[in-house]
Amino acid sequence: MKKFIKFLGASAITLSLGMTSALAAEELFIYNWTDYTSPDLIKKFEKETGISVTLDTFDSNETLLAKLKSGATGYDIVVPSHNFVEIFIKEGLLQEINASKLAGYENIADDFKNSFWDTGNKYTIPWMQGATSFTIDTDVYKGDIHTFDILLNPPKELQGKVGMFKSASDVISIAQIALGIPFCSEDPAEMTKVLELLKQQKTHVKIYSSDGILERLTSGDVAVHQNWSGYSIRAREKKASLAYSFPKEGVPSFADNIAVPKGAKNYDNAIKFIEFMMQPENAALQSNFAGYANGIKGSDKFFNDAMKNSPEVNPPAGTKFKFVEACSEKAIKLETKVWETLLQ
Amino acid sequence: MKLIKDILNRYKGVLPASLSIGIFMLIPILIIVVYSFMIPNPNGGVRTGFSLASYQKLFYDYDLFDNLVFNAGYLKIIFRSLWISIISVVASLLVGFPVAYYIAMQNTERRNLLILLITIPFWTNLLIRTYSWILVLRDTGLINSTLMSLGIIDEPITLLYTEGAIVLGLVYTYVPFMILPIYASLERLDIRLIEACRDLYSTKWDALRYVVFPLAKPGIIAGSILVFIPSIGAFIAPELLGGGKNLMLGSLVQLQFSSGRNWPFGSALAVVIMSVVLIALLIQAYNARKNGSEIVH
Amino acid sequence: MSNINTLDKDIKVPKHRDIRSLPGFSWFSLGFFIYLYLPLFILVIFSFNSSISATVWESFSVAWYFKAFANDDIQRAAKNSMIIAVFATLFATIFATMAALAIGRSKKIKYKSVFTGVIILPLMIPEIVTAVATLTFFSAIGLSLGLGNIIIAHTVFCIPFAYMPIRARLQGMDEGLEVAAQDLYANKSDTLRLITLPLLAPGIFSGAMLAFIISIDDFIITLMVAEAGANTLPIYIYGIVRKGITPEINAVSTILLIISIIFVTLSYWIGKKR
Numbered sequence: 001m002k003k004f005i006k007f008l009g010a011s012a013i014t015l016s017l018g019m020t021s022a023l024a025a026e027e028l029f030i031y032n033w034t035d036y037t038s039p040d041l042i043k044k045f046e047k048e049t050g051i052s053v054t055l056d057t058f059d060s061n062e063t064l065l066a067k068l069k070s071g072a073t074g075y076d077i078v079v080p081s082h083n084f085v086e087i088f089i090k091e092g093l094l095q096e097i098n099a100s101k102l103a104g105y106e107n108i109a110d111d112f113k114n115s116f117w118d119t120g121n122k123y124t125i126p127w128m129q130g131a132t133s134f135t136i137d138t139d140v141y142k143g144d145i146h147t148f149d150i151l152l153n154p155p156k157e158l159q160g161k162v163g164m165f166k167s168a169s170d171v172i173s174i175a176q177i178a179l180g181i182p183f184c185s186e187d188p189a190e191m192t193k194v195l196e197l198l199k200q201q202k203t204h205v206k207i208y209s210s211d212g213i214l215e216r217l218t219s220g221d222v223a224v225h226q227n228w229s230g231y232s233i234r235a236r237e238k239k240a241s242l243a244y245s246f247p248k249e250g251v252p253s254f255a256d257n258i259a260v261p262k263g264a265k266n267y268d269n270a271i272k273f274i275e276f277m278m279q280p281e282n283a284a285l286q287s288n289f290a291g292y293a294n295g296i297k298g299s300d301k302f303f304n305d306a307m308k309n310s311p312e313v314n315p316p317a318g319t320k321f322k323f324v325e326a327c328s329e330k331a332i333k334l335e336t337k338v339w340e341t342l343l344q
Numbered sequence: 345m346k347l348i349k350d351i352l353n354r355y356k357g358v359l360p361a362s363l364s365i366g367i368f369m370l371i372p373i374l375i376i377v378v379y380s381f382m383i384p385n386p387n388g389g390v391r392t393g394f395s396l397a398s399y400q401k402l403f404y405d406y407d408l409f410d411n412l413v414f415n416a417g418y419l420k421i422i423f424r425s426l427w428i429s430i431i432s433v434v435a436s437l438l439v440g441f442p443v444a445y446y447i448a449m450q451n452t453e454r455r456n457l458l459i460l461l462i463t464i465p466f467w468t469n470l471l472i473r474t475y476s477w478i479l480v481l482r483d484t485g486l487i488n489s490t491l492m493s494l495g496i497i498d499e500p501i502t503l504l505y506t507e508g509a510i511v512l513g514l515v516y517t518y519v520p521f522m523i524l525p526i527y528a529s530l531e532r533l534d535i536r537l538i539e540a541c542r543d544l545y546s547t548k549w550d551a552l553r554y555v556v557f558p559l560a561k562p563g564i565i566a567g568s569i570l571v572f573i574p575s576i577g578a579f580i581a582p583e584l585l586g587g588g589k590n591l592m593l594g595s596l597v598q599l600q601f602s603s604g605r606n607w608p609f610g611s612a613l614a615v616v617i618m619s620v621v622l623i624a625l626l627i628q629a630y631n632a633r634k635n636g637s638e639i640v641h
Numbered sequence: 642m643s644n645i646n647t648l649d650k651d652i653k654v655p656k657h658r659d660i661r662s663l664p665g666f667s668w669f670s671l672g673f674f675i676y677l678y679l680p681l682f683i684l685v686i687f688s689f690n691s692s693i694s695a696t697v698w699e700s701f702s703v704a705w706y707f708k709a710f711a712n713d714d715i716q717r718a719a720k721n722s723m724i725i726a727v728f729a730t731l732f733a734t735i736f737a738t739m740a741a742l743a744i745g746r747s748k749k750i751k752y753k754s755v756f757t758g759v760i761i762l763p764l765m766i767p768e769i770v771t772a773v774a775t776l777t778f779f780s781a782i783g784l785s786l787g788l789g790n791i792i793i794a795h796t797v798f799c800i801p802f803a804y805m806p807i808r809a810r811l812q813g814m815d816e817g818l819e820v821a822a823q824d825l826y827a828n829k830s831d832t833l834r835l836i837t838l839p840l841l842a843p844g845i846f847s848g849a850m851l852a853f854i855i856s857i858d859d860f861i862i863t864l865m866v867a868e869a870g871a872n873t874l875p876i877y878i879y880g881i882v883r884k885g886i887t888p889e890i891n892a893v894s895t896i897l898l899i900i901s902i903i904f905v906t907l908s909y910w911i912g913k914k915r
Contacts, residue, residue: 029869034880054870055714057880062602063864065388066773070780074869087387166588168603188408195408207505208588212475221482238693329386336604337408343591344417357743358756361736361800368797369763372774439673446670458670459847460906465677466854467901468684468894469878476680486683516676520854521802524847528809531843548664562812566805570764577767579861598769598861607773614770621765 026051028269031067031075033256034059036128038289045276051269060167068093068261075261076270079127082255083169085117086326094123095260095267097274104278112295115255117326124257125274126295128286130229131244131251131321132170135213139241140223146316148178148247151224152201159204163216163225166208168339170226170252171198173324177250184327184335191334198342208343217242229312230291236312246315253321255295287313373618380611388605398612418596422616425593428507428582429575432514436571437564439515440522444563445556447523448530459527462520474513474584481509481585505587513581514571521570529563530556565628573621593617681898688891705892715893717870718877725788725863725873726856729795730803733856734849736796737803741844742837745811746819761805763798771798772865779866787868794866795856802855803848810844 026049030037034057042053056075058064061084067073069091080088088094099105099121112126136145140157143150152175154162164171173183175194185191206222214231216222218238227235232244258277260270276282283294284302293313300308307313327335352359380398382390405415447458465473480486483500491497503509533556541551579594588595593613600610691702709715740760744753763771775794784790818840822832838845860875867876874893881890 031869056867056869056872057876059864059879060602062388062605066601066776066865069389070776071783074785091387166583168599188410191408202589205589206587209583211584212478219482219484221484332386332605334408336599336606337406340591340596340599340604341417343589344420354747354749355743357739357747358750358760361740361804362756362759364732364736364793364797365759365762365800368775368778368793369766369771370759372771372778373762373766375777376770376774442666442669443673446666461674462677463850463854464898464901465681467857468681468898469875470858471860471875471878472684472890472894473680476683479683480679516680521851524806524851525809528806528844528847529813532810532813559813562809566809569761570802570805573764574768577769579769594767594769597767601769601773610773611770614767617767617770618765625765 026266026269028053028077028266028273029075030055030077030273031064031073032057032077032079036079036256036290038286040289041282041285044282044285045273048276049269049272051266051272065091065093071263073261074265076264076266077273078259078261079256080124080259082115082117082257083324083326085124085257085259088259089118089123093262095262095264096122097124097260097271098122099125099274099278102271102278103275107278107280107296107298109295109297112255116323118257124259125278127256127258127277128230128290128292128294129253129255130292131246131253131315132165132226132228133174133245133247133251134224135217135227135232135235135242135244136224137217137220137239137241138243145243145245146248147245148174148249151226151245152178152197154201154204154224158223160206161221161223162201162205163213163222164201164205164208165210165226167210168335169324169327170210171208172335172338173252174226175201177247177252177322180249183322183324184331186328186330186334188334191338195338195341198338202342214238233291233306233310233312237306244312246319248319250320250322251315253323255323376611376614379608380615382608384606384608386605388601388607390607395608398606398608401609402612402616418613421591421596422593422620424590425576426620428510428514428592429572429578432511432518432575433568433571435511435515436519436522437568440519440567441526441560441564444523444526444530444560445552448527448533455531459524462523466520470517470580471584473516474580477509477513477516477585478504481512504585505589507586509585510582510592513585514575514578517578517581518571518574521574522564522567525566525570526560526563530560533559565632569625569628572624576620577617684891685895685898688888688895690888690891693887705888706896709889709892709896712889714872714877715874715889718872718874719893719897721788721871722857722874725791725795726853728792729799729856730849730853732792732796733799733852734803734845737800737807737848737852738841738845740800741804741807741811742833742841745808746816746837761801764801768859768861772862775862776865785868788871790866790868791863791871791873794862795859798859798862799852799855802851806847806851807841807844810841810847814840 028051030042030053032055036057037055042055045051046053058067061081064078064080065084065087068078068088085094099108105121108121108125113121115126118124133148134151136150138145140161141150141155143155150158151162172194175181175197176183176185179190179193179197181187181190181194185194207216213225213227214235217225217227217235227244229244232242236242236244258274260267260274264270277286278296280296280299281302283296284299284307287294287299288302288304288307291307291310291312355362379390381394381396383393383395383397385391402418403414404412405417407413407415443462447455447462450458478485481504482488483502483504485504487503488497488500492500537555541555546554577594577597578592579598582588582592582595586592591599597610597613597617600606600613604610687698688705689701689703690698691704692699737760740756743750744756750756766774771794779785779790784793786793814837819832819836822836823829827835858875859873860879863873864876864879867873874897878890881887
């Protein structure tokens with residue numbers, strides 16, 4: 001028995017040592033959102049640089065935040081959303097990359113050189129950008145789809161067939177746009193209006209969930225669902241009657257960014273990856289996979305036909321994109337309160 | 345030195361388990377208890393300082409206008425979770441006991457086979473199994489389409505995204521935790537006891553009640569505890585099958601540690617869950633003592 | 642135990658006297674197994690679907706199996722899950738058996754209820770709390786062992802799952818046999834080896850099974866504790882659920898299911914031979 005336990009202990013140690021010794025070769029550990037990294041892109045990077053890439057995935061900015069705050073995670077590249085970049089910087093979790101001094105910086109679109117979350121790209125470069133409005137089945141609803149009204153005050157044919165994200169900020173920001181209230185409102189009266197509107201909408205909502213959206217839309221379980229623009233492409237490819245809405249009130253948008261966490265073991269390789277991603281051809285490769293636009297000038301030349309012609313990537317002229325900000329402590333408290341009251 | 349050696353020798357059986365749990369569980373839990381009395385950090389985590397605000401928040405909370413008012417919202421969520429967990433325990437027992445009894449009454453060969461049959465599904469990921477239930481329950485799912493094609497119903501019945509669906513999912517997930525302990529205590533049941541009973545002209549059901557049931561009791565208690573506890577903090581079944589429209593405790597705690605960014609309140613909720621469980625265990629221990637039977641431990 | 646069964650088999654019991662069957666229990670059990678296997682059945686069927694949908698049937702195809710075999714991420718995740726589950730189960734079951742024997746049989750140990758309390762403690766904590774607490778603790782002490790971190794976390798919360806059935810089994814075991822063995826001059830370790838452990842085996846077996854299931858299925862704790870390169874199958878699958886399950890996942894699950902059935906049948910067969 002004792003011998004057996006010793007054997008187990010020994011093999012466990014060998015196992016964990018084996019894991020560490022494997023780190024000796026040229027490596028890069030990427031931590032990105034689920035189903036968000038083009039396999040072809042990784043293969044191309046590995047082939048060009050000889051660096052072996054390990055990709056892990058997370059499901060929310062909060063998970064990423066919790067992980068990075070805990071310290072020793074071993075990642076070299078992380079991909080936070082724009083409204084979290086500020087938090088990550090403030091918490092001292094990111095390492096400076098000074099992208100303006102790197103090869104290929106001239107390819108970055110001007111909007112992203114002067115973004116409000118990282119002016120001058122000291123810590124980040126853009127990864128993908130898209131919208132979080134909604135996908136709707138035009139077989140079920142025949143009217144004008146480019147308004148939040150049909151999502152928040154669903155007409156008869158959509159009642160009970162509405163799906164929303166399970167995320168306080170994503171749901172509330174839609175109500176805020178529809179009501180003409182600024183994001184991250186700290187005004188209780190305004191947030192009361194938001195709560196009233198969402199409560200009223202809840203009677204028609206079938207499910208609050210950010211998972212399995214594609215399945216619900218294509219099976220007809222719901223007729224309208226809050227959705228990311230990139231996933232809407234996939235939904236439409238399976239069911240042609242599904243269309244993506246760019247509400248005239250304004251489209252809530254996100255931009256995800258590449259950053260290097262503090263304590264990254266393979267900093268040089270991370271920089272190589274960042275320079276790699278600033279090449280239009282490579283950015284396009286990633287866009288073709290995920291169905292989102294990127295922030296690299298000239299990459300559209302390398303888009304495949306599906307991307308070039310997709311209505312989800314080419315919104316109607318005059319569409320207003322609104323980037324959610326990083327909210328203050330007070331605004332987050334109000335937001336959480338609204339969300340909890342809505343779901344209690 | 346000799347004393348230490350003596351203690352080590354005496355407790356060597358329980359040490360590996362107690363130490364690993366003591367270090368990797370007890371200390372983290374103490375951290376959580378300490379957190380529940382601290383002040384939330386706006387970006388997650390905690391700030392130093394002492395505060396009872398997290399516990400006050402369970403009953404009295406600031407509304408949107410910053411007035412401190414009585415708030416039944418969290419209590420509602422706590423009672424909803426308790427209710428659903430208790431229903432799940434009862435349902436698991438009703439489902440699990442006959443099955444465990446049936447298995448225990450087979451010959452050795454069939455018994456082992458049936459026990460293995462019970463464990464096999466659990467090699468498949470919980471998320472996927474729960475997901476499969478969506479395919480069965482939803483409006484366009486197996487049950488509704490079968491009933492409709494048979495002409496029994498015209499409109500699909502709402503099965504998915506209900507509390508019933510949550511219970512179904514919880515029972516599906518945790519019923520082996522009920523069956524295995526009951527089976528373990530019934531398996532050694534001496535059939536001659538029941539035969540003796542029958543010889544004395546008791547009915548089958550009386551034999552079940554007065555002979556089988558008392559013998560199965562340790563297993564039933566262990567099983568109920570094993571089902572109740574994960575149910576009360578459950579996360580996946582309420583989210584996927586319940587439609588996420590009404591929060592349960594598990595989701596509420598998760599919310600505090602994620603987008604709510606109120607770790608102290610999340611910790612306080614965790615302390616509440618631990619207390620509920622502790623109370624349940626104490627009631628069970630008290631009853632067991634009163635009845636003079638042996639306690640689980 | 643087995644002698645009772647052989648005894649039973651030999652005696653013909655009149656049907657109305659047969660106490661082993663209660664009316665309806667066998668049908669009920671049949672219904673239960675259908676309930677248990679229905680989702681799996683659907684899962685396996687759709688792994689052979691030619692379309693990308695895991696819900697709408699098109700035609701028969703094994704393409705998803707080739708795709709799953711070619712998917713490095715899935716293979717890495719599955720390998721990690723297996724390693725973690727095997728080690729966590731071994732440690733947890735050994736610790737739990739030792740503890741159950743000590744608490745159940747040793748006369749020297751005081752404060753037994755305290756130790757029992759400690760051992761079942763991991764059950765009392767909701768997973769999300771354990772996850773955050775463990776992560777905070779690991780980072781505070783700077784523990785960084787790769788898969789080792791997850792193995793430790795899993796071992797800890799698998800111990801009570803392994804412990805409960807073993808303890809329940811031990812509780813119902815007649816101590817007389819062990820006492821008799823010692824009366825017949827068997828030493829302690831012989832008694833343990835030849836009497837106690839064999840009698841305890843069904844409990845240990847169900848304990849180990851429970852521990853394994855718990856470990857291989859765990860999501861939240863693993864997600865929090867996992868370090869770079871230590872993704873497990875549940876984490877991978879959770880990500881896939883987000884975009885909707887494809888038959889590729891069904892294929893992986895079916896493969897896992899087949900492996901488990903082979904493994905389980907093998908252990909059943911070996912057990913029978915002995």
